[in-house]
Amino acid sequence: MERLRPLNDFVFKKLFGEKEVVDNLTALLNAILDRKGIERLLGVEIVDNKELTRDIIDEKASILDVRAKTKNGTEINIEVQLLNQSNMEKRTLYYWGKLFNKTIAKGDKYNDLSKVITINILNFEYIKLEEFHTCFHIWEDKNKNYKLNDLLEIHFIEIPKFNKMKHKNLSEDSLQRWLTFFNKDISEENLKELIKMDKNIKAAEKRLEYLSSDEYTMELYEARERTRLDRANLIDTGIERGKDEGRKQGIKEGIKEGIKEKAIEVAKELLKEGLDVDFVVKISKLSLNKVNEIKKELKL
Incomplete structure (x- = not known):
């Protein structure tokens, strides 16, 4: 067991x-x-x-x-x-x-x-x-x-x-x-x-x-573990996707733009999950004003 x-x-x-x-x-x-x-x-x-x-x-x-x-x-x-x-x-x-x-x-x-x-x-x-x-x-x-x-x-x-x-x-x-x-x-x-x-x-x-x-306890335990892993993966993979997208564009400005687009997507997801603005700023690397603007758009 x-x-x-x-x-x-x-x-x-x-x-x-x-x-x-x-x-x-x-x-x-x-x-x-x-x-x-x-x-x-x-x-x-x-x-x-x-x-x-x-x-x-x-x-x-x-x-x-x-x-x-x-x-x-x-x-x-x-x-x-x-x-x-x-x-x-x-x-x-x-x-x-x-x-x-x-x-x-x-x-x-x-x-x-x-x-x-x-x-x-x-x-x-x-x-x-x-x-x-x-x-x-x-x-x-x-x-x-x-x-x-x-x-x-x-x-x-x-x-x-x-x-x-x-x-x-x-x-x-x-x-x-x-x-x-x-x-x-x-x-x-x-x-x-x-x-x-x-x-x-x-x-x-x-x-x-x-x-x-206990079968029901195990079901809830596994559900909570999935929730924890989902949140960890969201943070770990979101920024990496942005970096990868930027690399594909092959030029400095393209990299910046690709990262920014993905960073905005990540910021939206993190805000929807209820994480606070300061944490979203640190993870997404977006400005505080930009994150607050996204939060306002999402009506959170």
Whole structure:
């Protein structure tokens, strides 16, 4: 039986975003947030648990994140991103802001605003630092130890950086154990060692095996994988087509024109998929004004 990709966002939500697996989520959050002893999270509540229908799975722009709330009211959002859209810092601030605004109702006091933690698990390198796990707050520029408040907390976990580490400490580091578990192609021997070390990973792997045996779950998983590959191929092949078309024209201006025509086609497709303007500008190499003009023409 094929082992499912734990970082497929549909599977990730089934592993950590449903009420019957709240213990899995709690264990993962304690590992990411480094909560130990009396500081460990207990009684995490899973929220916004929408039904995963075929329409949602097929929708390329849909976000299958995992949301939770702690006993003290802290909101936590976990998102898995397998494809680098070159906009993660803006994207995460945007969704952090939306969630932060929802922590108080109209008429409530600002003091009622709750802390929001955003966790991004990335299958690509993004942050220009060596560490595979980075965490951001609001600090004063000159007095680096002065934090304005603790309401904003944003984590980036970059799987490729972790995989490159020569010396890992799985026996003592629970986050490293989870990141190893997320490797779809982990060897059977290493998986058995992980399960011996960590009862929470044992439970998660058991859940993963159950999902692998469910026909409808497999159908949705494969549909989500196709959606991911379609988006990746759209980005990878669109620009290459433009370059090829330009080469065929054989002259410098022809190359420019061929690339531009194809770039416009690619921009249209990316905008239709719901990708943001900044990302479309970076991929298509068109100007911001041109992309906005195309977006207006498409009435998006």
